[in-house]
Amino acid sequence: MTSLVLLDHEDGQIKKAALSAVTAATRLGDVHVLVTGGHAVAQAAASIGGISKVLHATDPCYAHELAEPLAALIVSLAAGYDYILSSAGTLGKNVLPRVAALLDVQPIPDVICIVNANTFVRPIYAGNALATVQSRDKKKVLTVRSAAFDAAPFTGEAAVIEVAASVPESVVSTFIAIHLSVSERPDLETARVVVSGGRGLQSEEKFKILEPLADALGAAIGASRAAVDAGFVPNDYQIGQTGKIVAPELYLAFGISGAIQHLAGMKDSRVIVAVNKDPDAPIFQIADYAIEGDLFDVVPQLTKALV
Amino acid sequence: MKILVPVKRVVDYNIKPRVKTDGSGVETEGIKMSMNPFDEIAVEEAVRLKEKGVATEVVAVSIGVQQAQDTLRTAMAMGADRSILVLSEENLEPLGIAKLLKVLVAREKPGMVILGKQAIDDDMNATGQMLAGLLGWGQGTFAGKVDMVAGQVHVSREIDGGTQEISLRLPAVITADLRLNEPRYASLPNIMKARKKPLETLDVGSLGVDVASRLSIVSVTAPPSRSAGVRVGSVSELVEHLRYEQKVI
Ligand SMILES: Cc1cc2nc3c(=O)[nH]c(=O)nc-3n(C[C@H](O)[C@H](O)[C@H](O)COP(=O)(O)OP(=O)(O)OC[C@H]3O[C@@H](n4cnc5c(N)ncnc54)[C@H](O)[C@@H]3O)c2cc1C
Numbered sequence: 001m002t003s004l005v006l007l008d009h010e011d012g013q014i015k016k017a018a019l020s021a022v023t024a025a026t027r028l029g030d031v032h033v034l035v036t037g038g039h040a041v042a043q044a045a046a047s048i049g050g051i052s053k054v055l056h057a058t059d060p061c062y063a064h065e066l067a068e069p070l071a072a073l074i075v076s077l078a079a080g081y082d083y084i085l086s087s088a089g090t091l092g093k094n095v096l097p098r099v100a101a102l103l104d105v106q107p108i109p110d111v112i113c114i115v116n117a118n119t120f121v122r123p124i125y126a127g128n129a130l131a132t133v134q135s136r137d138k139k140k141v142l143t144v145r146s147a148a149f150d151a152a153p154f155t156g157e158a159a160v161i162e163v164a165a166s167v168p169e170s171v172v173s174t175f176i177a178i179h180l181s182v183s184e185r186p187d188l189e190t191a192r193v194v195v196s197g198g199r200g201l202q203s204e205e206k207f208k209i210l211e212p213l214a215d216a217l218g219a220a221i222g223a224s225r226a227a228v229d230a231g232f233v234p235n236d237y238q239i240g241q242t243g244k245i246v247a248p249e250l251y252l253a254f255g256i257s258g259a260i261q262h263l264a265g266m267k268d269s270r271v272i273v274a275v276n277k278d279p280d281a282p283i284f285q286i287a288d289y290a291i292e293g294d295l296f297d298v299v300p301q302l303t304k305a306l307v
Numbered sequence: 308m309k310i311l312v313p314v315k316r317v318v319d320y321n322i323k324p325r326v327k328t329d330g331s332g333v334e335t336e337g338i339k340m341s342m343n344p345f346d347e348i349a350v351e352e353a354v355r356l357k358e359k360g361v362a363t364e365v366v367a368v369s370i371g372v373q374q375a376q377d378t379l380r381t382a383m384a385m386g387a388d389r390s391i392l393v394l395s396e397e398n399l400e401p402l403g404i405a406k407l408l409k410v411l412v413a414r415e416k417p418g419m420v421i422l423g424k425q426a427i428d429d430d431m432n433a434t435g436q437m438l439a440g441l442l443g444w445g446q447g448t449f450a451g452k453v454d455m456v457a458g459q460v461h462v463s464r465e466i467d468g469g470t471q472e473i474s475l476r477l478p479a480v481i482t483a484d485l486r487l488n489e490p491r492y493a494s495l496p497n498i499m500k501a502r503k504k505p506l507e508t509l510d511v512g513s514l515g516v517d518v519a520s521r522l523s524i525v526s527v528t529a530p531p532s533r534s535a536g537v538r539v540g541s542v543s544e545l546v547e548h549l550r551y552e553q554k555v556i
């Protein structure tokens with residue numbers, strides 16, 4: 001059995017989530033990876049442990065990872081593979097269902113456990129249920145939750161092979177621009193500690209109260225949808241059913257009520273701390289440590305205690 | 308230009324889903340059902356495009372049981388002009404749904420299909436991308452902003468690291484993210500008016516599509532539950548726990 005893993009990368013770095021997808025693929029047999037971008041990324045890909053080949057798509061049409069050309073490329077390569085995987089990030093979620101449709105396969109998103117060669121566990125209903133599903137399709141197309149699989153180490157020496165562009169579909173999409181939020185902080189999805197704020201932070205200005213705390217903890221900063229919608233922080237900070245799924249060692253929630261859609265994104269964290277002034281806030285039902293109080297008192301005190 | 312909007316009837320998002328004791332699925336009997344929240348956003352966007360004069364007609368489609376009529380009536384109360392119900396007793400997978408939608412696209416010839424990015428029951432986040440693939444159309448997924456610019460649709464997409472802007476030739480498929488718009492409430496007069504709008508019913512068998520599922524459900528279980536921990540009275544107490552008991556700081 002051989003898998004092809006589409007790697008996501010950003011700023012020339014292979015994302016940790018992609019390395020988790022590689023680990024999942026190694027459980028299914030031999031692993032090849034497909035990567036777009038420059039030579040440095042391809043070289044980095046070659047050093048991932050447990051893989052035997054890197055396919056490097058160098059044609060400029062793949063530079064912005066648009067779904068239409070990338071899906072066509074993967075379909076052109078698919079004959080050699082039993083599994084096509086990626087992490088469950090926005091790249092894989094954009095491209096792989098299109099690939100699956102073109103291969104007449106029902107994709108299996110957000111896999112958290114591989115039971116056997118054709119049986120997988122995935123959360124449904126915002127993680128309120130876990131479905132074990134068995135696929136009848138010959139080829140399987142999966143996306144993998146990074147929190148469920150360790151990242152593959154950089155211990156390998158695979159060969160890099162350039163892949164030619166597949167016959168292009170007529171060009172139906174064009175790239176205009178990308179706006180990445182710049183942050184010196186660790187990647188939200190793989191950070192060891194996440195400091196997260198909700199509507200209780202009140203404003204963009206006041207949200208910044210979390211920054212010294214995150215600095216002290218070496219943490220990533222996340223947010224609830226309400227905080228994002230209110231414009232306190234950019235959309236890519238959102239944690240939850242429709243945002244990012246995180247499972248850090250420590251998750252600190254400030255001024256977040258704990259709606260099921262938010263819990264869907266963080267309830268697998270190892271230790272959860274919640275600070276809320278409402279004694280009945282639902283987040284307290286899943287928090288390991290709860291402080292009932294005003295976050296504007298607690299955050300500075302906690303920051304002071306840590307530096 | 309016509310816009311087609313697929314809408315799904317799902318367990319209302321305010322209800323905490325409960326797993327059936329026999330492990331076959333999630334309880335839906337006697338539970339409040341509503342339009343998938345992302346689909347409300349999709350309907351809203353289509354109606355706004357009509358109000359702006361970009362679209363001439365908005366057609367809502369649902370594939371599901373008879374009661375999905377209610378979902379379509381809601382879409383029409385929000386401003387869709389007419390709707391189509393494809394009756395199916397079975398819960399179909401995105402692959403089957405996408406194939407059925409492809410047949411309806413061939414019939415209706417819309418310039419755009421706007422779907423929700425994800426159904427909050429199966430959380431697949433797949434149907435729009437699959438439909439675009441089957442049609443060979445461009446796809447603007449996870450849309451946070453949609454504009455018509457010189458005959459093309461300009462989509463700002465919410466991606467992991469921020470946003471990406473792309474431009475698509477029409478016809479195209481768009482999937483709506485949460486921040487695309489704030490859906491309107493249907494007013495009482497509009498709810499009354501929606502009752503008179505045309506709703507066509509087709510039987511899934513009449514569309515000549517193989518919708519057999521590819522995934523069989525082995526079991527559906529409740530996730531490991533987390534219980535409430537301890538209330539701590541002070542920050543110093545919290546720090547002690549985190550440092551000495553949990554060793555996370
Ligand atoms: C389809 C769909 C998908 C969704 N996806 C997501 C998602 O991915 N992620 C997500 O987060 N949400 C999501 N939501 C929204 C979700 O339902 C909630 O509305 C949202 O999580 C609420 O955010 P919040 O907890 O910050 O705000 P609120 O619910 O308003 O809670 C604010 C909390 O702050 C507390 N507070 C206020 N001031 C203070 C203070 N000074 N000190 C301490 N505590 C204080 C209050 O007691 C309250 O508990 C989704 C909703 C839908 C319909």
Ligand SMILES: Nc1ncnc2c1ncn2[C@@H]1O[C@H](COP(=O)(O)O)[C@@H](O)[C@H]1O
Nearest residue numbers: 313314370422423425426431432433434
């Ligand atoms: N049974 C259905 N009837 C109509 N539209 C659907 C149906 N299932 C899915 N969709 C559409 O496809 C989107 C994505 O669903 P999914 O891929 O299942 O997460 C939904 O938001 C709807 O717009």
